[in-house]
Amino acid sequence: MAISEKMKQFSAQSSWIRKMFEEGAKLKIQYGADQVCDFSLGNPDVPPPPQFREILQETARDTTPGQHSYMPNGGLPWVREAIAARMSTEQGVTIDHGDLLMACGAAGALNVVMKALLNPGEEVIVLAPYFVEYGFYIDNHGGSAVVVHTDGEFNLDLPAIAAAITEKTRAIIINSPNNPTGQVYDGAAISALGDLLEEVGNRFGSTIYLISDEPYRKIVFDGCVVPPIFQLVRNSIVLSSFSKDLSLPGERIGYLAVHPQADDKTALLDAMTLATRILGFVNAPAFMQRVVAELQDVSSDTSIYARRRELFCSLLADIGYQFLAPKGAFYLFPKTPIDDDVRFCALLQEEKILAVPGRGFGSPGHMRLAFCTDDQVIARSAAGFKTAFDRARE
Template identity: 65%
Template sequence: MSISLKMQSFAEKSSLIRKMFEEGIRMKALHGAENVFDFSIGNPDIPPPPQFYEVMQKRANDRSPGVHAYMPNSGYPFVRQAIAARMSEEQQVTVDADDMLMTCGAAGGINVAMKSILNPGEEVILLLPYFVDYQFYVDNHGGIPVLVNTDEDFNLDLAAIEAAITAKTKAIIINSPNNPTGQVYSQESLKALGNLLLKAGKKFGTTIYLVSDEPYRKIIFDGLTVPSIFAAYVNSIIVSSYSKDLSLPGERIGYLAVHPEITDKKPLLTAMIMANRILGFINAPALMQRVVAELQQASVDNSIYERRREIFCKILRDAGYTFNPPKGAFYIFVKTPIPDDVEFCAILQEEKILAVPGKGFGAPGYFRLAFCVPESVISGSAKGFARAMGKVKDKA
């Protein structure tokens, strides 16, 4: 075969999220979009906040010389300064424009981080359940993914993490609020994780980085706040984007920031800027950089997601499903009433409901539902969820 054997293997075990999304397109064409209840992909349907359109129009009308030219690979200094000012409040640590760079989304940022820190054969801990593309990002740069369980409520299992750390451990990637579970890690657990990584680094004579993927930071419920990563651990790197809180996933605009006191900061940032260029990103999109600089306090209307969460949780409870209500993001991770999550998702599909099997996140026995869809889609699915539960009970 002419293609890479590795890529052939990756394609065969590629994201079940995308497979279900594509199945949704087929089913909608066959049955009509109004008759299909597609909860497969985290593609925000809420429009960006009104300020976005105002700023976008203003920036699009700017005809200044060089406005669409290359800029430093790390991004416009004034954009980074605007984000650093907001992050300084959020992280309770003073972040400077030179502590960060603009990236092509959070995915681009994670790849930049992995390219910059990994030597071939070094290990990166990923917490189950996890966004499956993390393993590909680690492999892209010669790393080895090490999968570690969280506890029964999807909180950090510090004992399991400690047991997984070796002399080859270079980083751990965390995601809070979490996709797919909606869990938010507590400040206490993050500080304990930071102490654990510091202790392990001293034991092995290494630096272990904590990489926090935070695109859902502003999508949070019940009055909670997302704790500071920088307050928990010095050797930390935050990666985020505007895909979710501004509903701009297709614009591929994000950023990466390192702790101001991170070990070997200058060579690390030099490596990251170089990685941003040689990975082919060159720089983050110029127009979107200028737009988001003016939107640091803006966000979509979070109450819409919170209301949808309540509607969906009631539907699922009434039908007899077991789950933990999400604290953030826009997903519900539900236990399957039978052991085989792929089989149960096929039963849901018979009801024209599209869900992603937990197997796709390394957690068989669950399925994920994305509630970034209109309330009518959520409400319309109620009878189908009840019938699917009834089918498995009838077989029992």
């Protein structure tokens, strides 16, 4: 066999999100796209803000020599200054452009962080339900993912996290607003988590970093506020992208920032800069760096997601599904009416509805529904959701 045994194994375990997306493509060919209700992929359909097109065209017209040349691996300094200024306000801590690197999306940023932090066999805690790619990113760099479940309402379970920390623990990844649950961790819980990591790290003579993955920070509902990580946890790394709040997932543009007072900050940033190069990213896309630098205070119209959340929650509640209304992001994570989430998603598929089984996020017995799709698709799905619900309970 030409491919590695590890990749054969990964292929078998690969993302349920993509599997269901591909099943949806087959259904659309068979029945027509207007007959399929596809809630599988978190692919924002809300258009970028109007300012994006204006800046895009203005940037494209700039013929100054060197606009598309190589640059420092960490990104264009003036772009980093723009993002650092916005983050300083957001985080309540003064951030210098040297504390920040541009990245090829949040995924690229996470790989850079893992490359810089991990020795073979070291551990990173991930909190279930979690974005499945975390495990692959950690493995990419010789580490092991240690899965810890959140509590019954998808909040941080500090005793469970404490029990999972060992001498090999190098970091914990949190994702808030969360994919797939939409949960937002409150500031008190994050502060307590930071204290725990500091205390245990001191005991082991090591630093355990809190890594906050925040691409959904600006997509929140009902006045919810996402706490500033840097104000709460000193040994922390915040990373994000413009994929969700500017609706630019295909452009692969993001960034990471290290707390200005983090342990070994300079060495860590140097390692991340080198990792950006040797992982083959070299630098984040030059053109999009210049575009997003001018868009720090704008975002897509998130009121559209708020409207869809209300529509979807009402529809599912009327049928009898059990779920927590998301505080942010654009996902619902209901319990499936039977324990076998894969079987239930197959019942939905028979109704031309695409949902992702919760086991793909480390939490069987649930399903993820992405509501970054037209209101009419959500409304049209009601009959199918009820039929599958009734069949499952027969």
